[in-house]
Amino acid sequence: MKSIQFVVDETGEKTAVIIDLAEWGEVWEDFYDILVSKSRKDESVISWEELKAERE
Secondary structure: OOOOOEEEEOOOEEEEEEEOOOHHHHHHHHHHHHHHHHHHOOOOOOOOHHHHHHHH
């Protein structure tokens, strides 16, 4: 893909990626949002009403 570079280790295994944010920034933001969402899937959930009550 254009404007994407892979970093490889000494065995040729891909270990990282470098992307051009000027070209792929919007896609990266979506990808990042998905990663954050998945990382938080086991966190406890509270209702909007509970959150509002805590903030008051």
